[in-house]
Structures are given as structure tokens and as C-alpha cells.
Amino acid sequence: MSLETIDIQNRITEAFGAEVLNFRMEQDILTFEATPAVIKNVIRFMKEDKALSFNFMTDLCAVHYPDNDIEAQFAVVYLLHNWVDNVRVRVKTFLNGNKVEVDTMTDIFAAANWMERETYDFYGVKFIGHPNLKRILNDDGMTSFPMRKEYPLEDSGRSDKDDRFFGRTTNNYQPK
């Protein structure tokens, strides 16, 4: 592997300064965050820069964090892959819960088209500049965004499946 993670980090930090932060390894993938203002330029830079040349968008999805501060309630996660040096990088951008908007990547990677539509469909993330931002898997007439955490999967009135009876809390992992 000729493209080391430290080089990737240096090159991106050099170009974007404080707008990109929190570089770390999540298992085997370099992960960092970029502000929504620059995310599009970051992705474009990563694709077009000769040294980085992340030529392939593997994945795009969103995550909802309702317990976060309002500025960071949604994350859009991009997974890019450089096939020549065989390196993956994950880029995240956190969005404001009141203004869930981010620039589209469709003009950089055509693959982003449906993935952004899917993300809009399930999380209500508006991709500014998307050519055809409408629901893809759900019905057009739907008004809610079903993958958001507040959207219940089952009837919330059910009492027979209360997790408390099984001793469950949100975080019950006890490292040994």
C-alpha cells in the first residue's frame, strides 16, 4: 500500500484546515469528519487530487442521533475507495436537526443519485442540487421519514414486549 493513512490525513488537512477534524481509525478504515459547508469540496478534492484519487463511491447513508445536540443530529456517511492503492476512507458530515440539508454528490459520482434518494426517503435529508430528489423505495404519498429513531416499528402501546422485563437498558455492555 503506497498511500499511507497519515499522508491522506496530511493532504486533506492541508487543503481544508479546521473544516476537517477527528481523524481516527475505526477498525480498518480511516474515518474523519467534515463540516457540511465543505463536504462537497472535500469529496471532490479526494476524487480529483492526483495523490489521493479516491475513484469509487462505495456507499452513502445517513445515521440519526436524536440524543445529540441539535447541530449534530444527523450524520451523512460517505465511503470512498481508491482502487489503485486499495484504501478505503469514511467521511462523515453532521447536520443540524432543524435544517437537514447537504450538497448533493451526484455531479461527482453518478452512483450517489439513488443512494441520496434512498437517504432522503428514509431520513428526510435534503440533498441540495439533486436532479430528482423524490422517494425511491417508499410510497410517494408518505409524509414521515421512517428510519428516524422517533418512528416506532411496532405499536408503542404494547406492554407485553417491554424491554425492562428483560433487564435491558440502552447501554449494558460490560467490558470484561
Add this chain to the structure above:
Amino acid sequence: MSDLLLHPEHRFAKILRDHTPEDGRELSVLNFGPTHPSTHGVFQNILLMDGERILDADTTVGYIHRAFEKIAENRAFYQITPLTDRMNYCSAPINNMCWWMTVEKALGVEVPKRAQYMRVIVMELARITDHLICNGILGVDLGAYSPFLYVMKYRELVYEIYEEICGGRLTTNMGRIGGFERDWSEAAWRKLDEFLEGFPKAWDELERAYLRNRIFMDRTVNVGSISAEKAMNYGFTGPNLRATGIDYDVRVAKPYSSYEDFDFIVPVGQSGDTYDRFCVRCAEVKESLKIIRQAKDNLPEGDYHADVPDYYLPPKEEVYTSMEALINHFKIVMGEIPVPVAEVYHAVEGANGELGMYLITDGSRTPYRLHFRRPCFIYYQAFAEMIKGGMFSDAVATLSSINVIAGELDA
């Protein structure tokens, strides 16, 4: 009723209204799907046609969306495997194994070599069944039914092998965290031998029926082509990408489950058309057979599962006789498996491309977020562009050859 076939606000409706036939040629709209025999699944293509030629296409998906990602957020880890079965149901074991490997990555479980080799065998069997369906159906859609039936017998045999391994056939729900639920039976190995002996002959017959067949070549060469640059931009992976000449294969790029131990080549095509996709799949089937033979012959001694009592169900005899085993069994079945905070992405080479699972856990007993990177959902968006300007019958051939599985498309 005819006006109900197209929504009045659809962009094609406007084109139809504005179109003035100068030479007497009228445009028409054709609904290809949702339930058309050659879509092999429920998805719709609204085609704007000039006679038999396709001017424009609008692909509509989502008819069998089952909210797997949402359901997964409310299920214990072992209860998510049956959901993955139902994505690409032509090669369910690959999905199962991808899920277990994702969980193992999050938990840091080391799988014994023997179990890894067994996984390789079952994944390659799944790849073969997937490719034989895809290539066989391509022939069926072009009017050649019999070669498909030559190989069907061997798919049945593979399903019998699955049945020996896990009890399931189509939707397998195979394996556990760390390996398999039981060691493979004598019958499973015997049937595998039977398959390795008989299948190559049947496959050669299928290949011979199509490969240099004038009619087949006329119908597939230069049909539904896509260039390498476009394919890459559209997120193609798997045989469809390799048919354009790019040799990206997850098994080689980032080997998992000991794929680095095996000697195989990654076949590539040249022009990215339907014929090349067919040829790449034919060559991959042979490579898969090679891998299975190597894995079977060099199968290491050892255990068929990892030694992880917290995640792996104890043997039934112990459950009935010892307290610890009973408690462990109960905890695992109730989904009370502690999973550390983790964020992992694991990709395998699925039968139709890079199948990835992106798992975020927050320390609770269900995933916080689970996203499936479904290869055919991503490359199917290029379909409209691939068929534009061609004949309708070419669209059918193209659709069959890109191997779109409705279950995986809609999740």
C-alpha cells in the same frame, strides 16, 4: 382506463402531449413490469417508445421493500441473519456469511481456519448457483429454454448440500457467530463430491449451447454496453464491472475468510456488453469450482466454530445437564449478547457485486444502525442509460444479464 397507465404529471406524459407526429410516427409509453415475466422480480420500467425503439426509460423500484434496516435496529444479532437471506435469495449463504463476518469484526472473534475454509466452499457454491441462474435465465429470455434445465439439476444438488449443512434450502439462515452450527455431515461431503464430478460437464453443455451460437451472439454482442468509466462512476461492482475490463474483486482486494490461500484468477471482459457479462460469469463459475476443490483438498483440521461461549450456542446435551450452558443458551436465545461500541464495514464479493454491511453498535443488544450496501440497487440506476436507443428485446436481454434481484434491490 388507458390514461391511468401513466401519471398525467409524469415527464413522459408531457413529451407525449407535445409530440407532433410529422411522418405519421406516434410515440407510445410501455409499462415494462412490475409483473412482467422477464423482469424476474417486481420492478417497473416505464419506457417511452418510438415503435420498437426505446427513447427514454424511467425505472421505478420499491415494490417489495420490507424495511430490513429498520427491523434490524430492533432485533438481536442472530435474528438479523434471516433478513439477509431475503436480499439476494439466489445466493443467500453469501449474505449470511457477510453478516456473521461483520458481527465477528465488531466483536473481535477469531474464526478457526477450518470454519473459514468451509465458509469459502459454501460461498463459492452460492456464487455458482447464482451465476447459473443468471446465465441460464439470459438464455431463457432469448428463447433457449433447454440449457437452463441441464444445470437446474445441479442447483437442486447444491440446495441439498445446504440442507445437509443447515436445514434450509433457499433462505438458508446458515451459520453462527464464529462458524457453523454443526460439523458437516458425511452426506454433505458426499454430495459435494457428486456435484464437483457432475456439474462441470453440465456447465460445459450450457456453455457450448450459447457461447458460439450465432443467434445468441447476435442478440447479445454490443447489446446493453457500458464503458468502464461510466460503470465505475455508477458504482458497478462484481461481474458487471469486470465485464467492462476492470479487475476489481473484493476477494482479491481485501481477502476475507482466507481467500488469500487460494489460487484463482479474476476473469475480465472488454466491452461491458451482455455477451461479455455472460462470458465473465461462465469463467467465474470455473474459478469457483477451482476454489472449492482447493478448499476441500486442503481443508485444515480443527474446529468448525470459534471458542466463544458468550456468543456461540452450547451443545444441546450440555444445555440439559449443566447450569452454565443452560444460562448461556437462554441468554443467547433471548438476544442478550453484549456487543461493544463499534463501527465496522465489512464487504464480501457477492454474486453480483460488492455486498457490504455497515454496522454501528452503541453497546445495546441491537444494532444502532445497520446499512446494507446492496450492489444491484446501486448499479441498477444505470439501466435506463444502458437501454436507451436500443430495441425493446435488447432491454430484456440487458436486464437478465445484469442480474438484478428484486429482493436485494428493495431490501
